[in-house]
Amino acid sequence: MTEATLSQSAIFSARPTLHIAGQEDARLSTQLLALRMEENEGGLSHLELRLNNWVATDGSPELAFDAGSTLRLGAELAVYSGDAATPTEIFQGRVSALEMVCDYGKPPELVVLAEDALGSARRARRTRVYTDQSPAEVARAIAGELGLAVDVTALDQPRGTWAQLDETDLAFLRRLLARFDADLQVVGQRLQAAPRGEVQRGSLELLLYSQLARVRITADLAEQVSAVSVSGWNARDGATVHGEASALAHGGPGSGRSGPDWAREALGERPLHLAGPAVQSDAEARAVAEAAFDQRARRFVRAEGVAEGNARLRVGCHVRLAGIAPQFDNSYYVVQARHLFDQRQGYRTEFQAETAYLGT
Numbered sequence: 001m002t003e004a005t006l007s008q009s010a011i012f013s014a015r016p017t018l019h020i021a022g023q024e025d026a027r028l029s030t031q032l033l034a035l036r037m038e039e040n041e042g043g044l045s046h047l048e049l050r051l052n053n054w055v056a057t058d059g060s061p062e063l064a065f066d067a068g069s070t071l072r073l074g075a076e077l078a079v080y081s082g083d084a085a086t087p088t089e090i091f092q093g094r095v096s097a098l099e100m101v102c103d104y105g106k107p108p109e110l111v112v113l114a115e116d117a118l119g120s121a122r123r124a125r126r127t128r129v130y131t132d133q134s135p136a137e138v139a140r141a142i143a144g145e146l147g148l149a150v151d152v153t154a155l156d157q158p159r160g161t162w163a164q165l166d167e168t169d170l171a172f173l174r175r176l177l178a179r180f181d182a183d184l185q186v187v188g189q190r191l192q193a194a195p196r197g198e199v200q201r202g203s204l205e206l207l208l209y210s211q212l213a214r215v216r217i218t219a220d221l222a223e224q225v226s227a228v229s230v231s232g233w234n235a236r237d238g239a240t241v242h243g244e245a246s247a248l249a250h251g252g253p254g255s256g257r258s259g260p261d262w263a264r265e266a267l268g269e270r271p272l273h274l275a276g277p278a279v280q281s282d283a284e285a286r287a288v289a290e291a292a293f294d295q296r297a298r299r300f301v302r303a304e305g306v307a308e309g310n311a312r313l314r315v316g317c318h319v320r321l322a323g324i325a326p327q328f329d330n331s332y333y334v335v336q337a338r339h340l341f342d343q344r345q346g347y348r349t350e351f352q353a354e355t356a357y358l359g360t
Contacts, residue, residue: 002205003204003205003206003207003210003211003322004204004205006082006083006211006308006309006310013083013084013085014081014082014083014084014309014341014346014347015029015032015084015341015347016029016032016035016079016080016081016087016341016347017029017079017080017081017084017087018032018049018077018078018079018080019077019078019079019080020070020071020075020076020077021070021075021076022076022078025070025071027055027064028051028071031051031052031053031055031064031065032049032050032051032052032341033050033051033052033109033342033343034048034049034050034340034341034342034343035047035048035049035050035079035339035340035341035342036048036338036339036340037079037090037091037338037339038336038337038338038339039185039314039315039336039337039338040315040335040336041183041315041335041336042174042178042183042184043116043118043170043174043183043184043185043186043191044115044116044118044119044121044122044170044186045091045093045115045116045118045186046113046114046115047077047079047091047093047112047113047114047115048111048112048113048114049111049112049114050109050110050111051064051065051109051110051111051112052064052107052109053065053100053107053108053109053110054107054108063108064110065110071095071110071112072095072098073095073096073097073098074094074095075094075095076092076093076094077091077092077093077094077095077112077114078091078092078093079091079092080311081309081311081339081341081347082309082310082311082312087311088311088312089311090311090314090339091114091116092116092117092188092189093114093115093116093117093119094114094115094119095112095113095114096113096114096115096119097112097113098110098111098112098113099111099112099113116186117146117148117186117188117189117191118146118170118186118191120146120147121142121146121168121169121170121173122168122169122170122171123168124168124169125166125167125168126164126166126167126168126169126172127163127164127165127166127167128163128164129161129162129163129164130161130162130163130164131161132159132160132161133159133160133162134155134156134157134158134159135155135162135176135177135179135180135182135193136152136154136155136156136193138162138173138176139152139155139173139176139177139184139191139193140152142169142172142173143191145169146169146191147189148186148189148190148191149189149190149191150190150191150192150193151190151191151192151193151194152192152193152194153193153194153195153198154182154194154195154198155177155180155182155193155194155195157283158281158283158284158287160280160284162176173193177193178291178295179277179288179291180195180287180288180291181195181196181197181250181290181291181294181295182194182195182196183196183199183316185201185315185316195250196250196252196294196298196333197249197250197252199316199333200253200316200317200318201314201315201316201317202312202314202316202317202318203317203318203319203320204310204312204313204317204318204319204320205319205320205321205322206305206307206319206320206321206322207322207323208321208322208323208324209323210323211307211308211310212305212306212307212321212323213305213306213307213308213348214305214306215303215304215305215306215321215324216303216304216305217301217302217303217304217321217324217328218301218302218303219259219262219300219301219327219328219358220299220300220301220302221259221262221263221266221267221300223296223299223300224259224260224262224263224267224270224296224297224300225260225263225270225271225272225293225296226246226260226263226264226269226270226271227244227245227246227269227271227272227293228244228245228246228271228272228273228274228289228290228292228293228296229242229243229244229245229271229272229273229274229289230242230243230244230273230274230277230279230285230286230288230289230292231243231273231275231279231285232277232278232279232280232284232285233280234280234281235280236280241279241280241281241282241284241285242282242285243279243282243283243284243285243286243287243288243289243290244286244289245286245289245290245292245293245294246260246293247260247293248260248293248294248297248356249290249293249294250294251294251297251298251356251357252298252333252354252355252356253318253330253331253332253333253355254301254330254331254332254355254356254357255330255331255357255359256327256330256357256358256359256360257357257358257359257360258297258300258356258357259296259297259299259300259301259356259357259358260293260297262300262358272292274288274289274292294356297356298333298354298355298356299354300354300355300356300357300358301328301330301332301354301355301356301357301358302352302353302354303321303328303332303351303352303353303354303355304350304351304352305321305350305351305353306348306349306350306351307348307349307350307351308347308348308349309339309340309341309346309347309348309349310349311339313334313337313349313351314334314337315334315335315336315337316333316334317333317334317337318331318332318333318334319331319332319334319351319353320332321353326359327358327359327360328358328359329359330355330357330358330359331355332353332354332355333353333354333355334351334352334353335352335353335354336351336352337349337350337351338350338351
C-alpha cells in the first residue's frame with residue numbers, strides 16, 4: 001500500500017460544503033469561517049461551525065441567518081469535505097445549539113453546534129432490565145427505540161440479564177459493548193456495532209512530511225500486563241466461575257512484538273485480577289478477561305498526528321504510518337479523528353491511533 005493522492009487534480013479546493021435538509025446551501029458554505037468535527041470510539045460525533053453572520057444585500061448590511069433562516073435549532077445538517085469536485089460526507093446530524101458572538105469592530109458570528117443521530121441516546125436516563133438477551137439483541141432493541149436502522153456483527157453470545165441503572169441509552173450501550181470488546185458508531189441513520197477485531201472502516205497510508213505533517217508516538221508499558229483474570233459466582237448453580245486471558249485474541253492492525261511480550265521481558269510477570277465485573281459462567285468470565293487484556297494491549301503504542309485534510313481518516317480506519325523510524329512505522333487503528341477547517345490553515349485532520357505492537 002502506498003500513500004494515495006487526495007485528488008486527481010494538481011490544484012483543488014478542499015473547502016467544505018454544507019447541506020441543510022439534504023440540499024446544499026450556498027450561503028452557509030460561503031459564510032463558513034471555521035469548522036470542527038470530532039468523533040471518537042463509542043460513537044456520538046460533534047460538529048462546531050463558525051459563520052460570518054453579516055452579508056450585504058443591495059448594498060445594505062443585514063444578518064445572514066436570522067429567525068426566518070432554515071438554519072435553526074433541530075435543522076438537519078450535513079458536512080462534505082475533501083476535494084470539492086468529489087466531496088465525501090463526514091457528518092450528518094441535527095443542530096442542537098446556536099450561539100451569537102458579537103465583538104466591537106468585528107462582524108457578528110453565529111456558532112452552530114450539532115450532534116449525530118446518537119444525540120437522542122444521551123438525553124434521558126432510564127432504569128430497566130433486559131432478560132435472557134444477547135448484547136446484539138439489546139443493541140437492536142435500543143436502536144429501534146431511537147428510530148435507527150442497525151447493523152450488528154456477532155455479539156450473539158452470551159445471553160443473560162443486563163441492567164440499565166439510571167443510565168442514558170448511550171452510556172449503557174457503551175458499557176455493555178466495551179465489556180465484550182466491541183464498539184459502536186452511527187453512519188447516517190444506521191447504528192453499527194461490532195467487536196473491535198471485526199472493524200475496519202477503510203485503510204490508507206500516511207508518509208511523514210508528505211500528507212503526515214506531524215506525529216508523536218509513545219510506546220508505554222504502564223498498562224501492560226501478562227494476564228487478566230475474572231472470577232464470579234453463579235447463584236443458580238451455587239458454583240464459582242473463573243476466566244483468564246494471557247494471549248491476544250484481537251490485537252488489531254500492526255506487526256512486531258506485542259505490549260504484553262515487552263512487559264514480560266522488561267518487568268516480569270504482571271497478572272491483573274478484575275474484581276468488579278459480575279459474571280455468571282466460565283465462558284462469560286473468559287470473554288470479559290479477553291476483552292480487558294486486548295484493550296490494554298492495543299493501547300501499548302499510541303500515535304497523535306496531524307495530516308493534510310482527509311475525509312477517509314475516520315474512527316475505525318486502519319492507517320499505516322511510514323517514514324518515521326523502523327520501530328514505529330506500522331499499521332494503527334484510528335480511535336479519534338478531528339476534522340478542522342479555517343481560513344488561515346485550510347483543511348487538516350488531527351487523529352489518535354493505536355497498535356498493540358512495536359517493531360524490533
